[in-house]
Amino acid sequence: MKPTYRTLVVISLALGLVSTGLISCDKTIEEPQRVGYAPADVDASAGTWKTYILTSPASVTVASPSATSSADYQAELTELRSKSTSLTPEQQEAVVYWGAGAVYRWNEIARELAARYNVPPASNADGKYPIPDAANPLADPKFPFANPPYTARALAYMSVAQYDALVAAWNYKYAFKRLAPSKVDATIRVALPVSALPAYPSEDAVVAAASAVVLKAMFPGEVAFIDAKVAEHRNSRQWAGMNVTSDLTAGADLGMQVGAKVMARARADGMSTSNNQTLTAGMIEAAKSRGQADIWLSQESPARPPMLPNYGAVSTWNFDRATLVKLRPGPAPQPGTEQFIKELDELKAIQKNQTREQARIANYWADGAGSYTPPGHWHRTAADAAHEAKFSEVRMARTLALVGTTLQDASVCCWETKFYYYTPRPQQFGLKTSVGVPNFPSYASGHSTFSAAAAIVLGTVFPNRADEFWAKAVEASDSRMYGLIHFRSDCSVGLECGKKIGSYAVLRGKADGSGL
Amino acid sequence: MKKQLLYSLCLLMLVAVPALAQMPHDAIYMPKKTICIAGMYGQSSWSQYWEGTLKRENFNIGTHTTRSLSVMPAIGISNRVNVILNLPYVWTSTSAGNLMGQEGFQDASAWLKIKALQYGGFSVNAIVGGSVPVSKYVPDFLPMSIGLQARTATGRLLLNYTHPSTGLYATAHGSYTWRSTIRIDRDAYQANERVYNTHEVSVPNMYDAAVRFGMLRRTWQTEVFAERMAALSGDDIRRNDMPFPTNNMQATQVGWYGKVQPRNIGLNARVAYVTSGRNAGQSTSYTVGVLFQLNVK
Numbered sequence: 001m002k003p004t005y006r007t008l009v010v011i012s013l014a015l016g017l018v019s020t021g022l023i024s025c026d027k028t029i030e031e032p033q034r035v036g037y038a039p040a041d042v043d044a045s046a047g048t049w050k051t052y053i054l055t056s057p058a059s060v061t062v063a064s065p066s067a068t069s070s071a072d073y074q075a076e077l078t079e080l081r082s083k084s085t086s087l088t089p090e091q092q093e094a095v096v097y098w099g100a101g102a103v104y105r106w107n108e109i110a111r112e113l114a115a116r117y118n119v120p121p122a123s124n125a126d127g128k129y130p131i132p133d134a135a136n137p138l139a140d141p142k143f144p145f146a147n148p149p150y151t152a153r154a155l156a157y158m159s160v161a162q163y164d165a166l167v168a169a170w171n172y173k174y175a176f177k178r179l180a181p182s183k184v185d186a187t188i189r190v191a192l193p194v195s196a197l198p199a200y201p202s203e204d205a206v207v208a209a210a211s212a213v214v215l216k217a218m219f220p221g222e223v224a225f226i227d228a229k230v231a232e233h234r235n236s237r238q239w240a241g242m243n244v245t246s247d248l249t250a251g252a253d254l255g256m257q258v259g260a261k262v263m264a265r266a267r268a269d270g271m272s273t274s275n276n277q278t279l280t281a282g283m284i285e286a287a288k289s290r291g292q293a294d295i296w297l298s299q300e301s302p303a304r305p306p307m308l309p310n311y312g313a314v315s316t317w318n319f320d321r322a323t324l325v326k327l328r329p330g331p332a333p334q335p336g337t338e339q340f341i342k343e344l345d346e347l348k349a350i351q352k353n354q355t356r357e358q359a360r361i362a363n364y365w366a367d368g369a370g371s372y373t374p375p376g377h378w379h380r381t382a383a384d385a386a387h388e389a390k391f392s393e394v395r396m397a398r399t400l401a402l403v404g405t406t407l408q409d410a411s412v413c414c415w416e417t418k419f420y421y422y423t424p425r426p427q428q429f430g431l432k433t434s435v436g437v438p439n440f441p442s443y444a445s446g447h448s449t450f451s452a453a454a455a456i457v458l459g460t461v462f463p464n465r466a467d468e469f470w471a472k473a474v475e476a477s478d479s480r481m482y483g484l485i486h487f488r489s490d491c492s493v494g495l496e497c498g499k500k501i502g503s504y505a506v507l508r509g510k511a512d513g514s515g516l
Numbered sequence: 517m518k519k520q521l522l523y524s525l526c527l528l529m530l531v532a533v534p535a536l537a538q539m540p541h542d543a544i545y546m547p548k549k550t551i552c553i554a555g556m557y558g559q560s561s562w563s564q565y566w567e568g569t570l571k572r573e574n575f576n577i578g579t580h581t582t583r584s585l586s587v588m589p590a591i592g593i594s595n596r597v598n599v600i601l602n603l604p605y606v607w608t609s610t611s612a613g614n615l616m617g618q619e620g621f622q623d624a625s626a627w628l629k630i631k632a633l634q635y636g637g638f639s640v641n642a643i644v645g646g647s648v649p650v651s652k653y654v655p656d657f658l659p660m661s662i663g664l665q666a667r668t669a670t671g672r673l674l675l676n677y678t679h680p681s682t683g684l685y686a687t688a689h690g691s692y693t694w695r696s697t698i699r700i701d702r703d704a705y706q707a708n709e710r711v712y713n714t715h716e717v718s719v720p721n722m723y724d725a726a727v728r729f730g731m732l733r734r735t736w737q738t739e740v741f742a743e744r745m746a747a748l749s750g751d752d753i754r755r756n757d758m759p760f761p762t763n764n765m766q767a768t769q770v771g772w773y774g775k776v777q778p779r780n781i782g783l784n785a786r787v788a789y790v791t792s793g794r795n796a797g798q799s800t801s802y803t804v805g806v807l808f809q810l811n812v813k
Binding site (some may be wrong): 031301369 | 617702706711
């Protein structure tokens with residue numbers, strides 16, 4: 001090799017090495033880490049807050065705890081000391097994980113289950129779509145298909161169960177006033193911040209048990225997974241030196257009682273007939289008789305029956321049926337009208353020249369198959385905000401119950417509207433999509449309705465962030481036009497309805513005795 | 517000035533020199549101070565794909581087609597050291613359903629090919645390469661995305677025996693490709709049976725291996741090959757869900773490659789067919805290219 005070429009080779013090799021160095025070899029995925037905190041306020045009076053399902057904390061029972069001076073309690077302390085003295089790395093990891101917050105983690109787990117089950121069934125050889133079977137949840141197709149309405153409802157029930165159970169727990173905590181083990185015995189080594197909150201019954205055990213009852217009913221194929229989480233959560237409280245066994249046992253018992261009461265409502269809320277496909281012919285006729293000439297048709301091949309056409313009949317949380325009918329918007333612009341053509345042209349223009357920023361927004365909010373859905377997205381936003389504000393467990397549960405119930409109210413109202421008008425998707429007028437076409441009528445946009453309702457509630461809970469949440473709602477709404485699957489009217493009307501829906505949850509929150 | 521340049525180019529085209537257009541997976545080297553520029557059009561289509569290990573069709577996709585147009589210069593730094601560059605523009609489309617096709621410049625790649633050892637007709641060649649995405653295409657709208665947005669670094673060892681008088685040859689090579697993590701527009705996604713609450717996605721590293729048999733003459737080349745590429749980790753596409761960059765994509769394909777380059781201008785063509793795979797389409801692909809060789813003395 002001539003010296004010149006040798007130099008060239010050396011330079012190229014050096015460049016290669018430098019560029020390899022620049023692109024770090026580390027492939028670990030960094031996720032935002034959440035750690036525990038002592039709450040800004042323990043909300044000592046939360047035992048009086050208004051519950052959703054429980055008529056009063058007295059409707060569940062909690063056994064009186066043994067006194068901290070008793071031999072029983074001292075034996076429990078000895079057991080706790082031995083469990084919390086030296087931890088394996090896995091135990092330490094579990095302590096940190098669960099220490100981020102019981103409600104926070106169970107909300108995250110529920111979203112993960114939703115994502116895992118959010119895949120539409122495949123068509124079979126006959127061109128039919130088999131219906132998921134609750135009695136055989138792990139067969140193909142898996143039960144449930146955790147689509148947005150299903151997930152909105154599952155998360156709402158779990159959040160309500162957590163909240164009601166925690167209000168009852170707070171009531172008993174302050175009735176019994178049994179101190180945290182480390183406050184009884186300073187030699188107990190704790191791995192997490194200890195607040196002034198009485199320890200019996202354990203709020204962590206309450207949340208784990210109540211959440212597990214709801215999640216096992218909603219995701220019957222995941223019983224073993226949920227049980228393992230409950231066990232790890234419970235153990236983590238002892239590894240962390242936070243609870244003696246009787247704190248946990250009483251908490252689990254209370255959580256299960258509340259979970260059962262909440263699931264009794266769920267079993268009678270109309271969900272069992274939400275997928276009644278025999279109703280669609282009548283719905284289409286009714287929509288036509290109201291002047292809807294072009295009706296929605298499934299854009300899938302083979303045509304898939306619409307997602308939960310009778311979900312609009314499911315019970316709401318924050319208002320009654322008559323109010324739901326009043327909340328339903330007027331009809332969408334009819335194909336052929338000037339307004340409709342204008343909105344269609346707007347989408348055609350986006351399709352022709354979709355910017356990268358429009359694609360980004362469409363993708364960010366897509367929350368389609370395989371995701372935790374838009375209701376899951378807003379639960380995450382709410383849980384993160386409550387975590388950042390260092391909310392107590394009960395106040396975080398209240399936030400998520402307000403957001404969760406309004407999201408389900410939004411899904412019920414939106415589905416009722418969708419199947420009342422039965423309007424076509426933009427794809428029936430030749431448009432493509434950069435996110436995937438949902439398999440149900442277009443008007444009004446679910447994303448817009450969900451997002452506005454959640455943003456209005458969150459804006460009330462976190463007034464200094466109200467503009468930020470509303471901007472997110474508007475972006476989520478716009479994302480459906482950027483993804484080419486909704487007309488502007490679908491989105492703007494969805495936002496308006498969502499705002500009104502959210503205001504009912506806000507009214508409830510203002511009257512729940514929390515003073516917040 | 518322009519006329520002069522054109523005139524020189526025309527002259528060049530008429531000069532008969534050994535024409536040796538080459539790739540990052542052969543043992544052919546451009547002589548020093550020689551550049552071969554290939555302009556290639558490629559098309560790859562599938563109507564069936566493997567969802568994990570389940571082979572299926574999808575009526576909402578029909579036939580999926582990827583087209584590409586690329587420029588690939590190969591530069592002879594010395595007789596034993598070559599640099600190969602490549603920049604493709606890629607389009608995707610489907611024959612059914614409503615998924616929007618994507619297009620754009622994909623990933624620019626660069627390869628350094630070194631003939632480390634030569635003993636008679638036998639040679640050992642070391643090849644290192646890397647690629648970087650050159651546009652902000654969306655990587656997780658699969659199967660419509662034009663690429664995965666990962667930066668890559670590849671190390672390849674290539675052994676070749678060419679019979680000196682007949683030009684019959686056999687080549688075997690294997691590579692390891694490191695792929696960077698990527699960032700997607702979403703801040704949560706499901707992979708490896710869990711939800712990741714972040715924009716960052718780990719794209720599995722991969723290997724490839726191939727054997728090639730052919731004949732290389734002064735003005736033409738013909739070759740049959742079998743290639744295997746597979747991720748070294750990763751998950752399967754969930755039942756009836758869309759693919760994702762974390763998937764363990766694998767494919768084995770067989771094909772033919774040929775080239776004629778009687779003068780400075782030449783043509784090449786390649787056809788390939790995927791015989792088995794996982795989390796990948798069963799594609800049939802072809803590429804045709806125009807080769808143009810010039811000396812920079």
